[in-house]
Amino acid sequence: GAGVSQTPSNKVTEKGKYVELRCDPISGHTALYWYRQSLGQGPEFLIYFQGTGAADDSGLPNDRFFAVRPEGSVSTLKIQRTERGDSAVYLCASSPGHLGQVNTEAFFGQGTRLTVV
Amino acid sequence: TQLLEQSPQFLSIQEGENLTVYCNSSSVFSSLQWYRQEPGEGPVLLVTVVTGGEVKKLKRLTFQFGDARKDSSLHITAAQPGDTGLYLCAGPGGGADGLTFGKGTHLIIQP
Numbered sequence: 001g002a003g004v005s006q007t008p009s010n011k012v013t014e015k016g017k018y019v020e021l022r023c024d025p026i027s028g029h030t031a032l033y034w035y036r037q038s039l040g041q042g043p044e045f046l047i048y049f050q051g052t053g054a055a056d057d058s059g060l061p062n063d064r065f066f067a068v069r070p071e072g073s074v075s076t077l078k079i080q081r082t083e084r085g086d087s088a089v090y091l092c093a094s095s096p097g098h099l100g101q102v103n104t105e106a107f108f109g110q111g112t113r114l115t116v117v
Numbered sequence: 118t119q120l121l122e123q124s125p126q127f128l129s130i131q132e133g134e135n136l137t138v139y140c141n142s143s144s145v146f147s148s149l150q151w152y153r154q155e156p157g158e159g160p161v162l163l164v165t166v167v168t169g170g171e172v173k174k175l176k177r178l179t180f181q182f183g184d185a186r187k188d189s190s191l192h193i194t195a196a197q198p199g200d201t202g203l204y205l206c207a208g209p210g211g212g213a214d215g216l217t218f219g220k221g222t223h224l225i226i227q228p
Contacts, residue, residue: 091160
């Protein structure tokens with residue numbers, strides 16, 4: 001695919017349910033990031049993968065949030081026991097190297113809009 | 118955590134006018150990036166500035182990195198409705214190897 005693909009584009013779930021959000025990065029990009037963007041805010045870092053391993057998960061708000069990238073490509077963000085405060089747009093980005101390097105561009109997907117009712 | 122403050126938060130102007138939006142921090146950044154985000158889409162990179170005092174031009178957009186590398190500005194000349202969007206500045210620091218973003222400037226250009 002030409003760009004980062006996220007599915008579903010929209011997800012409405014009931015409070016307390018479990019959800020999975022999927023990200024297909026650009027082929028060959030080793031770095032993958034999850035961000036959360038609330039209304040009127042900039043994206044907030046959640047977790048960073050380099051290959052298959054989570055290099056930094058310091059942005060995950062609590063242990064209800066978990067993410068995997070088992071084969072170093074597709075990643076899934078998993079949220080257990082969803083709460084209304086989890087409602088936001090969840091953005092995935094991939095890059096050929098880590099974003100702390102100068103002139104490294106983050107390529108974002110269109111996001112998954114999660115609404116917890 | 119290094120914070121990036123953007124101003125103004127909202128800006129609505131008429132087509133053809135000029136505007137400047139700002140990104141400020143109390144911390145020094147090795148580089149800053151500007152992204153534009155349209156509704157229902159992810160942010161798209163516009164430019165990266167690296168050297169203090171650097172000026173980069175992208176058609177009608179002019180980006181400047183402050184001499185002390187703590188701030189940046191984006192100036193748009195003769196704004197067009199297609200410039201409408203959320204303009205985000207970002208710098209290294211969100212997570213060990215990620216980006217930290219400002220809250221953005223919501224820009225609306227009215228025809």
